Structure formats: C-alpha cells, structure tokens
Amino acid sequence: MERSTLSYLHGFGNEHETEALPGALPQGQFSPQSCPYKLYAEQLSTTAFTAPRAQNRRSWLYRLRPSVVMGEYLSVDPGGIRTAPDPEGVPLPNLLRWDPLPIGQAPQDFIEGLVSIATNGDAAAQMGMGIHVYRADRGMGRRAFYSADGEWLLIPQQGVLRIESEMGRLTLAPGQIGVIPRGVKFRIELEQGPIRGYVCENYGAPLCLPERGPVGANGFANDRDFEYPHAWFEEIDAPHQLICKFAGRLYQAAMAHSPFDVVAWTGNSAPYRYDLSRFNVMNTVSFDHPDPSIFTVLTSPSDTCGVANLDFVIFPPRWMVAENTFRPPWYHRNLMSEFMGLIKGRYDAKGEGFEPGGMSLHNCMTPHGPEAAVFEQATQAQLAPERYQDTLAFMLESRYAFAPTAFAMASEHRQADYLSCWAGLNKHFDGKL
Ligand SMILES: O=C(O)Cc1cc(O)ccc1O
Numbered sequence: 324m325e326r327s328t329l330s331y332l333h334g335f336g337n338e339h340e341t342e343a344l345p346g347a348l349p350q351g352q353f354s355p356q357s358c359p360y361k362l363y364a365e366q367l368s369t370t371a372f373t374a375p376r377a378q379n380r381r382s383w384l385y386r387l388r389p390s391v392v393m394g395e396y397l398s399v400d401p402g403g404i405r406t407a408p409d410p411e412g413v414p415l416p417n418l419l420r421w422d423p424l425p426i427g428q429a430p431q432d433f434i435e436g437l438v439s440i441a442t443n444g445d446a447a448a449q450m451g452m453g454i455h456v457y458r459a460d461r462g463m464g465r466r467a468f469y470s471a472d473g474e475w476l477l478i479p480q481q482g483v484l485r486i487e488s489e490m491g492r493l494t495l496a497p498g499q500i501g502v503i504p505r506g507v508k509f510r511i512e513l514e515q516g517p518i519r520g521y522v523c524e525n526y527g528a529p530l531c532l533p534e535r536g537p538v539g540a541n542g543f544a545n546d547r548d549f550e551y552p553h554a555w556f557e558e559i560d561a562p563h564q565l566i567c568k569f570a571g572r573l574y575q576a577a578m579a580h581s582p583f584d585v586v587a588w589t590g591n592s593a594p595y596r597y598d599l600s601r602f603n604v605m606n607t608v609s610f611d612h613p614d615p616s617i618f619t620v621l622t623s624p625s626d627t628c629g630v631a632n633l634d635f636v637i638f639p640p641r642w643m644v645a646e647n648t649f650r651p652p653w654y655h656r657n658l659m660s661e662f663m664g665l666i667k668g669r670y671d672a673k674g675e676g677f678e679p680g681g682m683s684l685h686n687c688m689t690p691h692g693p694e695a696a697v698f699e700q701a702t703q704a705q706l707a708p709e710r711y712q713d714t715l716a717f718m719l720e721s722r723y724a725f726a727p728t729a730f731a732m733a734s735e736h737r738q739a740d741y742l743s744c745w746a747g748l749n750k751h752f753d754g755k756l
Pocket residue numbers: 613614615651652653655661672685691692718
C-alpha cells in the first residue's frame with residue numbers, strides 16, 4: 324500500500340487559502356470575470372448565507388469544471404445505511420451494548436461496508452445524528468460520495484485510511500478524528516487495511532470548539548492543532564460514479580471525469596483532522612469526579628444554549644489524583660443520551676465486555692455506572708496518583724434519545740446479557756456508621 328506523507332494547514336475554522344498550481348487563486352476577489360488557468364469558481368456554503376459571522380462557513384473552490392457537470396441522480400439501494408427518523412428504529416430505555424462488528428469476508432469499500440447502529444432527531448429538521456460503523460478492505464477507486472444530510476465525523480478504530488476529497492487529502496489513524504463538511508465529495512482509500520471505525524453523521528449545526536469558560540484562553544482542544552488539507556486535484560477524463568445521500572436515500576450519478584478537480588480553494592469550510600493526543604486534559608486536582616463535559620473535544624450546539632445537539636467527548640490517557648474520591652464515573656441518570664465507543668484499551672467504568680470496536684447505548688434517564696467489579700475495586704483502592712494509560716474511549720452525547728436500528732437490535736453481536744454486569748452490586752447497608 325502507498326503511504327503518504329502529506330502536509331497540512333493549521334487552525335480551526337481559519338480562512339485558509341491553498342493552491343495546487345501557483346497563481347490559481349484569484350486575488351482580491353472571489354469571482355473574477357475569468358479565473359486564473361480558466362478555472363470555474365464555485366461557492367460551497369455549509370451554513371446559511373445569513374448565518375452570524377462567527378458561525379458562517381463557506382469556501383470558494385476553483386475547479387476544472389463546476390460540480391453541476393454530472394449525470395442525473397438515480398435512486399439506489401441504501402444497504403445498511405439508515406437516517407432519522409428511522410421507521411424501523413424504536414428508541415429504547417434498555418441498556419444496550421455490542422461487541423465489535425467483524426470486518427467481513429466479501430471485499431467491500433467504505434460505502435459498501437457501512438452499517439447504521441442508531442439514529443436520533445430528524446435529518447430533515449437538521450437536528451440529531453446517525454451513527455454508523457465503517458469496515459473496508461479496499462479503496463473506493465473511481466467512486467465518490469457526499470452526504471447532503473450532514474457532516475461526517477470519522478473515528479477510526481483500526482487501520483489507516485486516507486480521505487481524498489475535493490479540497491485535498493488527509494490520512495487518518497486510530498487516535499485521530501476527521502470531519503468532512505456536509506456536501507463535500509470524498510472517497511476513502513486504504514493506507515493500511517483493513518479499516519474499521521465509527522461515523523457520526525451530524526445533521527445539526529457544524530461541530531465547533533466548546534467555550535472554555537473560567538479555564539481561560541488555552542486548554543482542551545486548541546485551535547492550532549486542527550489540520551486542513553492543501554489543495555490537490557487530478558485531471559482524469561474517465562467514468563466515475565458519484566454517490567449521494569440525500570434525505571435518507573442513496574442516489575448514484577454518472578460522471579465522465581474525476582470530481583476531484585479543485586486546483587485551489589479558500590475559505591473556512593473544509594475537511595479537517597485532529598490528533599486526540601493533543602487534547603489538553605483538565606480534571607480535578609482535589610476531590611470528586613467532575614462531569615465528563617470537561618473532556619468535550621467538539622460540540623454541535625442546538626437552539627437551546629448549553630444543551631448540545633451533539634457533544635463529542637473523549638476519555639484519554641491522564642493522571643488520576645483525586646483524594647478521598649470514588650474515582651470511576653459515578654452512578655447516574657442523565658437527560659442527555661450517551662452513545663459510547665472504544666478506540667483502544669479499557670474504559671474505567673467497565674472490564675471485559677466493552678472491547679475496542681464495541682459500542683454501548685445508555686439513553687435519556689436510563690440508570691448506569693460502573694459495573695460491580697469496578698465498584699468493589701474503586702471503593703477499596705489505595706488512592707495514590709495513578710496514570711490511566713493506553714486507553715481511549717469516546718462518547719457521542721445528545722439531547723435527543725437514540726433509536727437503535729433494526730440491524731443493531733437483531734445483530735448477533737448485541738450482548739443480550741449486558742445488564743448482568745451490574746448484577747453483583749449487592750446491598751452493603753447494615754444500619755451502622
Ligand atoms: O456513562 C459513562 O460511562 C460516561 C460518563 C463518564 C463520566 O466520567 C461521567 C459521566 C458519564 O456519563
């Protein structure tokens with residue numbers, strides 16, 4: 324497999340500018356009468372034209388042909404891909420957990436291997452998300468994809484992939500995340516396969532960095548660590564297939580050339596990646612277990628201040644120093660619904676059963692917390708400073724309850740006995756202090 328060494332532009336949401344050929348970007352204006360190299364100018368708006376300036380996202384693309392030069396969209400089978408509201412999906416209060424989905428026997432590319440696990444909200448109302456698992460052992464070749472339904476957050480768990488997009492190329496390995504804005508055409512190639520990971524298809528407001536509040540001007544995910552691709556293009560006049568996800572359906576359109584023909588672009592909406600090891604972890608240095616919102620990497624706000632459409636939260640390697648404290652996550656019930664995955668290692672509330680590549684769903688107000696063995700250990704341990712090593716879990720937290728898909732409910736990889744990991748939580752109360 325080819326291994327690429329790509330360089331990147333830095334800074335979250337910056338007004339980046341990049342050209343694959345010198346002088347390809349028009350200077351001083353976006354839309355001159357004729358563009359350098361006789362390219363076509365095309366604006367890509369991923370927020371409304373009139374969105375407030377701080378949230379407004381758009382880029383100008385300078386390409387060999389405008390995107391409209393393509394065949395008609397024809398409806399195709401969506402395979403395992405589902406979108407909210409999913410008629411087969413029922414939001415359930417039950418605690419649910421899945422073992423990792425195997426990568427499979429038949430050769431499949433990123434799109435062919437996609438299967439949806441849960442959805443929430445309503446794509447048409449631009450709220451909520453779809454959660455999918457991707458599995459692939461070959462690249463997409465002359466197939467390209469975009470979603471009109473939402474922005475795609477890729478969370479790799481195995482293998483190394485390369486996002487080849489209209490706006491350039493990025494590699495992605497476990498421990499990194501990638502975000503592809505709504506509408507941006509891309510294909511996934513393999514650098515080191517097979518690949519497996521999670522996708523969060525965000526129907527709502529584009530992900531942005533959370534506020535820092537009293538923490539100050541630095542910390543958590545720092546803007547400078549977000550990496551954007553340099554412009555890259557190919558000039559291939561041969562048949563390509565464009566697949567589009569629109570209003571929950573999949574369509575396919577023929578193209579007589581590569582859609583990856585953008586020679587230069589400028590703007591603040593483009594795919595980006597972030598290495599989760601750059602997350603500057605904040606936590607207590609005194610006592611008690613803070614809310615996991617301290618680990619929010621990116622958030623998609625809803626229309627209610629402080630109540631997210633979606634928070635992407637991680638549980639990274641860190642020192643644990645809390646004194647006289649039950650250190651694992653507390654037992655709790657939560658307005659927000661929690662979907663979790665594991666990239667590597669062990670998660671501190673669970674032992675065996677929550678494996679890398681696995682998933683759990685704890686919906687709105689469903690009680691949960693550490694399993695019995697973790698409780699025993701945590702209440703008796705000597706509380707010395709301890710480093711949580713080689714571990715990386717994540718949570719997609721949302722105000723909207725999740726509906727697992729029919730596939731996820733029927734899957735042989737769903738753990739029917741998940742509840743039993745709490746069964747050993749016996750009563751210790753004896754009426755005495
Ligand atoms: O339920 C979970 O495991 C996620 C979680 C972790 C934590 O440290 C505090 C609250 C919470 O929901």
